[in-house]
Amino acid sequence: MSWVCRLYRSSLGAKYVMASTGVLLLGFLIAHLLGNLQMFAGADAVNSYAESLRALGPLLWVARIGLLVIAGVHIVTALRLAKANEAARPVAYVKQASRQVKPQTKTMVLSGLVILGYVVYHLAHFTWGFVLHDYSTLVDTEGRHDVYSMVVYGFQCWWVSASYLVALALLALHLCHGITSAFQTFGLNHAKYATAIKLTGPAIATLLFLGYASIPVACWLGIVQILEGT
Amino acid sequence: MSAQQSGHQGHSTMKVTLHVWRQKDARDPGRMVGYPNVECSPDMSFLEMLDVLNERLMEKGEEPIAFDSDCREGICGACSLTVNGIPHGPRKGTTVCQLHMRSFEDGAELFIEPWRAKAFPVLRDLVVDRxxxxxxxxxxxxxxxxxxxxxxxxxxxxxxxxxxxxxxxxxxxxxxxxxxxxxxxxxxxxxxxxxxxxxxxxxxxxxxxxxxxxxxxxxxxxxxxxxxxxxxxxxxxxxxxxxxxxxxxxxxxxxxxxxxxxxxxxxxxxx
Missing domain, CATH: 1.10.1060.10 (Alpha-helical ferredoxin)
Incomplete structure (x- = not known):
C-alpha cells in the first residue's frame, strides 16, 4: 500500500483527500437538511424520523464514527496544507497586493475552524443537552423523544438563532469556494462547463443556507410552533 | 512614441519614487531602500528606468541594483520583478520588461521586490535562483x-x-x-x-x-x-x-x- 502513503503525502494527494472528504461532508449536510426540513411536516413526522434514526442502533454509531473520521481527516489535512503553504513563503512581501483573491478563499481555514467550533456547540446544545436545557426529557404523546419541541424551544432563544445564522453564513462561504474547488482538484475543468462549475459552489451553498435558515425563521414567524396538547 | 500617445501630455520626463529590495547575498537579511525622484521618460521600459537609476548609482560609486533580464522582448522569462505586490506589475499579460513607465502616474511610488518563495532563494537584490x-x-x-x-x-x-x-x-x-x-x-x-x-x-x-x-x-x-x-x-x-x-x-x-x-x-x- 506504499502508493497510498505516497499519494497522501504528495501535495496533490492531500488536495484529493480535502475534496473527497469535503464532498462526503456535503452529503451529510444535504441529508441533515432533508431531515430537518421535516419540521415543516409537523411534530409527528420529525419525531418518527428521529425515532427511526435511533432504531438503527449500531448502524447509527457506524455513521457517527464514520462522520467523525471524515471530518477529522478533512481538518487535519487542511491544517497540514496550511502549515506547508506558510513554510513555502518564509519572507513575506513588503507590499502586499492581489488581482483576484476572493475573501472566502483567503479565509477557508478560519471559516472551517469557526464551523468546527460551532458544530461542537451545536452538539452540546441539541444532542448532549449541556447548553440551556437538557432536552432529552421531552417526550411526545406517543412516548417518543420530542425533537420537534426541542427545536422550537431552542430557536426561541434569540442568540441560539442568531449564532445559527452566523455559522450558516460562514458555512455557505466555505462551500462557495470548496465545492467549485473540488471540481478543479479532480481535474474536472472544461470550457463547455466552466460557467456551470463556477456557479455550482455558490448555488449549492445558497440553497443549503436558505434551507437551514428557513427553520429558525419559521419558528420566529410562528409557521412552526408548539401545538396545544403536545 | 509621442508624448500625446504616452498619456503624459506636455511632459517628456516623469519622476517616480522607488523602494527597492536590496540584499547583498543569499545570507544577508536584506531591506527596502528608498530612491526618491528617479527621473525617466514615460516611453522607457521598466527595466530601462532601472538601467538609468543604476548608471546614476554607479556614478556616485554605489552598488547598482542587481536584476535579471535577457531578451527584453517578453519571450525569454528572465525578468522577474514584483511591482507594488504584483509580479510583472500592473499590466495584464505583460512581462515587466515590456511594461512601460507610461503605465504609471507621474510621481508614483513603486515598491520593487524579488519573487518571494522558499523554492526561489534570493541570490542578490532582485535576482532569485529559479x-x-x-x-x-x-x-x-x-x-x-x-x-x-x-x-x-x-x-x-x-x-x-x-x-x-x-x-x-x-x-x-x-x-x-x-x-x-x-x-x-x-x-x-x-x-x-x-x-x-x-x-x-x-x-x-x-x-x-x-x-x-x-x-x-x-x-x-x-x-x-x-x-x-x-x-x-x-x-x-x-x-x-x-x-x-x-x-x-x-x-x-x-x-x-x-x-x-x-x-x-x-x-x-x-x-
Missing amino acids: SAFDRIIEAGGFVSVRAGGCPDGNAIPVPKEEADQAMDAAACIGCGACVAACPNAAAMLFVGAKISHLRHLPQGQAEQKRRAQAMVDQMDSEGFGNCSNYLECEAVCPKEISVKVIAEMNRDYLSASLTREEQKNDGGGAG
Missing part, C-alpha cells in the same frame, strides 16, 4: 524518443483543437510569476503548463502518467506550496495561461497514482 524549475523539467518535462531525421509534415495527424491546447500551454516562459503571485508560493501553473503541452500531442502521450508523477513529486520536494485555487497565478501570468492546465495535471496525477505500476527505470531519460 533552478528548481529546471529540476522539475529534468524530472519529466521531456519526450523520450530518438529524434532521427526530420519527419514529413503531417505524418502524425494532430487535431487542430489539440494542437491549439498544446501551443497555449507551451507559451509558458517559465518566469515563475505564478509562484511569486500565489499566496501559497505554489508552482502548479508552471508544472501544469509543462505537463499540458506534452500531453496534448501524440509524442507526449506515451509517458503521460510517468511524467505527471515525476514532475509533481519533484515540485513537492523543492518546497513549493499547495494549490488553494486562489487563481492568482492565472491573473498574473504574462502568457495568460489558464488554470485549466492545473486541472489536467490533477487528472493525470490521480490517474497515474491509481493505475500506474512503478517501473524500475523510473527517472531515466531517452534510451
Whole structure:
C-alpha cells in the first residue's frame, strides 16, 4: 500500500483527500437538511424520523464514527496544507497586493475552524443537552423523544438563532469556494462547463443556507410552533 | 512614441519614487531602500528606468541594483520583478520588461521586490535562483524518443483543437510569476503548463502518467506550496495561461497514482 502513503503525502494527494472528504461532508449536510426540513411536516413526522434514526442502533454509531473520521481527516489535512503553504513563503512581501483573491478563499481555514467550533456547540446544545436545557426529557404523546419541541424551544432563544445564522453564513462561504474547488482538484475543468462549475459552489451553498435558515425563521414567524396538547 | 500617445501630455520626463529590495547575498537579511525622484521618460521600459537609476548609482560609486533580464522582448522569462505586490506589475499579460513607465502616474511610488518563495532563494537584490524549475523539467518535462531525421509534415495527424491546447500551454516562459503571485508560493501553473503541452500531442502521450508523477513529486520536494485555487497565478501570468492546465495535471496525477505500476527505470531519460 506504499502508493497510498505516497499519494497522501504528495501535495496533490492531500488536495484529493480535502475534496473527497469535503464532498462526503456535503452529503451529510444535504441529508441533515432533508431531515430537518421535516419540521415543516409537523411534530409527528420529525419525531418518527428521529425515532427511526435511533432504531438503527449500531448502524447509527457506524455513521457517527464514520462522520467523525471524515471530518477529522478533512481538518487535519487542511491544517497540514496550511502549515506547508506558510513554510513555502518564509519572507513575506513588503507590499502586499492581489488581482483576484476572493475573501472566502483567503479565509477557508478560519471559516472551517469557526464551523468546527460551532458544530461542537451545536452538539452540546441539541444532542448532549449541556447548553440551556437538557432536552432529552421531552417526550411526545406517543412516548417518543420530542425533537420537534426541542427545536422550537431552542430557536426561541434569540442568540441560539442568531449564532445559527452566523455559522450558516460562514458555512455557505466555505462551500462557495470548496465545492467549485473540488471540481478543479479532480481535474474536472472544461470550457463547455466552466460557467456551470463556477456557479455550482455558490448555488449549492445558497440553497443549503436558505434551507437551514428557513427553520429558525419559521419558528420566529410562528409557521412552526408548539401545538396545544403536545 | 509621442508624448500625446504616452498619456503624459506636455511632459517628456516623469519622476517616480522607488523602494527597492536590496540584499547583498543569499545570507544577508536584506531591506527596502528608498530612491526618491528617479527621473525617466514615460516611453522607457521598466527595466530601462532601472538601467538609468543604476548608471546614476554607479556614478556616485554605489552598488547598482542587481536584476535579471535577457531578451527584453517578453519571450525569454528572465525578468522577474514584483511591482507594488504584483509580479510583472500592473499590466495584464505583460512581462515587466515590456511594461512601460507610461503605465504609471507621474510621481508614483513603486515598491520593487524579488519573487518571494522558499523554492526561489534570493541570490542578490532582485535576482532569485529559479533552478528548481529546471529540476522539475529534468524530472519529466521531456519526450523520450530518438529524434532521427526530420519527419514529413503531417505524418502524425494532430487535431487542430489539440494542437491549439498544446501551443497555449507551451507559451509558458517559465518566469515563475505564478509562484511569486500565489499566496501559497505554489508552482502548479508552471508544472501544469509543462505537463499540458506534452500531453496534448501524440509524442507526449506515451509517458503521460510517468511524467505527471515525476514532475509533481519533484515540485513537492523543492518546497513549493499547495494549490488553494486562489487563481492568482492565472491573473498574473504574462502568457495568460489558464488554470485549466492545473486541472489536467490533477487528472493525470490521480490517474497515474491509481493505475500506474512503478517501473524500475523510473527517472531515466531517452534510451
